[in-house]
Amino acid sequence: MFDVTRYATAAQAIVDAGRFLYDRGWSPATSSNYSARLDPDHIAITVSGRHKGRLSTNDVMVVDLNGNPVQSDAKSSAETLLHTVLYQIYPDVGAVLHTHSVKATVLSRLIEAGAPFEVEGYELQKAFPGVDSHDGRLRIPVFENTQDIPALAERTREWFQHHPEQPGYLIRGHGLYTWGETMEDCLRHVEAFEFLFECELETMRVCR
Ligand SMILES: CSC[C@@H](O)[C@@H](O)C(=O)COP(=O)(O)O
Numbered sequence: 001m002f003d004v005t006r007y008a009t010a011a012q013a014i015v016d017a018g019r020f021l022y023d024r025g026w027s028p029a030t031s032s033n034y035s036a037r038l039d040p041d042h043i044a045i046t047v048s049g050r051h052k053g054r055l056s057t058n059d060v061m062v063v064d065l066n067g068n069p070v071q072s073d074a075k076s077s078a079e080t081l082l083h084t085v086l087y088q089i090y091p092d093v094g095a096v097l098h099t100h101s102v103k104a105t106v107l108s109r110l111i112e113a114g115a116p117f118e119v120e121g122y123e124l125q126k127a128f129p130g131v132d133s134h135d136g137r138l139r140i141p142v143f144e145n146t147q148d149i150p151a152l153a154e155r156t157r158e159w160f161q162h163h164p165e166q167p168g169y170l171i172r173g174h175g176l177y178t179w180g181e182t183m184e185d186c187l188r189h190v191e192a193f194e195f196l197f198e199c200e201l202e203t204m205r206v207c208r
Pocket residue numbers: 029030031032033046047048049050076077078079098100
């Protein structure tokens with residue numbers, strides 16, 4: 001069982017996040033999914049197929065950390081397992097956001113297969129936890145896209161168990177996953193990634 005008051009707070013945070021991310025153009029055309037932790041065993045997550053700029057709290061349901069619905073007949077996000085695996089690996093994670101921005105999508109298609117995407121020298125890297133200088137390297141793995149979400153979830157589990165300090169990843173031609181202790185942290189990470197993606201794309205354009 002889960003705490004109803006916690007659910008109400010989490011569902012509202014997800015609705016608000018959807019409005020913000022849709023308005024920025026990062027969650028178009030029903031794409032994206034969002035979640036927030038309720039307790040060690042449950043998360044609130046978006047129902048599959050809903051328009052993320054027009055969510056209501058009825059579009060947010062509860063699943064356990066195996067992705068099974070709790071007290072709901074709705075179908076949770078098709079990518080639920082990509083969320084639950086992160087909550088399993090990281091006990092401190094309180095929110096996960098998946099977005100489909102143009103910049104994340106384009107950049108993910110330009111990165112060589114098998115190579116992680118790395119950025120360094122940006123002051124804005126300090127938006128991520130544990131980073132206190134521009135003087136480090138941020139590594140963002142790029143996973144190949146697939147419709148086999150259980151298989152992709154296991155690939156991300158494997159990677160992040162060995163690279164726990166990384167705050168996000170890209171799926172090629174698809175989008176970004178990032179997480180944080182709170183929804184506010186997680187939204188900051190989306191914004192920081194978007195800034196870095198734009199800088200990198202602009203650098204590629206200018207240096208072409
Ligand atoms: C509208 S295409 C995007 C989907 O295929 C998927 O990648 C996505 O992000 C949203 O799926 P959803 O099942 O609504 O959570």
